[in-house]
Amino acid sequence: MKKIEKDAYILITGGAGFVGRWLCDKLLALNYKIIVIDNFSNCNKENFLSNVEFYNLDICSLSSLDKVPPVKFSCIIHLAAQASNAISFEDPLADLMINQLGTLNLLKFAKNRNIPKFIYSSSMSTYGNAIHFPTNESIQMLPESFYAVHKLGGEHYCRIFKEEFGIDYTIFRFYTVYGHGQNLENVNQGLLSIYLSYIINNQPILVKGSLKRIRDIIHVSDVVNAICMSLCNDVSNNKIYNLGCGEGRTIQELIDLLTGELGYGNGEYPVIVEKGTPGDPFCTLADLSLIKSDLNWQPTITPEEGIKLTVEFYKKHKK
Secondary structure, three states: OOOOOOOOEEEEEOOOOHHHHHHHHHHHHOOOEEEEEOOOOOOOHHHOOOOOEEEOOOOOOHHHHHHOOOOOEEEEEEOOOOOOHHHHHHOHHHHHHHHHHHHHHHHHHHHHOOOOEEEEEEEHHHHOOOOOOOEOOOOOOOOOOHHHHHHHHHHHHHHHHHHHHOOEEEEEEEOEEEOOOOOOOOOOOOOHHHHHHHHHOOOOEEEEOOOOOEEOEEEHHHHHHHHHHHHOOHHHOOEEEEEOOOOOEEHHHHHHHHHHHOOOOOOOOOEEEEOOOOOOOOEOOEOOHHHHHHHOOOOOOOHHHHHHHHHHHHHHHOO
16 A cells, blocks of 8 residues: 655645644645645635635535546545535534535545545544444444534445545544634534624623533644545555543533633533433543554644634734
């Protein structure tokens, strides 16, 4: 098996989104050649990188991918997704089309273009309401939302395309990713970005579910580092990895950290607690043993440090 060639292109879907933008910056700094697919459904087109070759395409249509130039690709990094459990209940068919059919189309594209490697962004939501913590990658999967079902389906597509057509894959099950650059106008996706958007708009923080729920949150820079490390390490081929920080914080603790960085005392900023959303687990906590062993990767930014960095960015750039 060959490592990723820097003289060949990497195709990034969802490259204009939150994680995608950070990944583009990192890969360009490492002198990789990249091409991006995105439809700007959850990001700001005006702020996208001007020095990146970009195609506004619909991954739900296999024929639309014919517009991607016939260059040599070494890898597809598939980040494009509808990434909300709640929204998946509002429109299961749209979620199916984006998260499952879109993934199938990109794997077909990889087969047709002889692209040897496929990196897939899955989700800890595929575990459902896990009962073993920290949760490792081998436990029984019991997804409890349409989003989680479709993400898990994408994982199986990766496995089948490896078995039938020899396309190597690496799957990352993202835990709660945060950092500056998330779409603050989308209050159905993200966690800290949702809470931050309420504060920026001088509104009470609306929490859907218990403040005692536990979340494993990971800074986007650590996510990007893991993806980049898998590009140049064949040991990650045909493996599934958790991608969290391996630590849990309650929702109340996360709100206190966030509001504290903005100058509020614990419990000082108004919070409204409502009924939880379907498919939302009570606790998430990643077992990182496998990715640490295989890739010598570990998170470098604690939730306390990451929240401080995120708030400092928005303070600096606020209008």
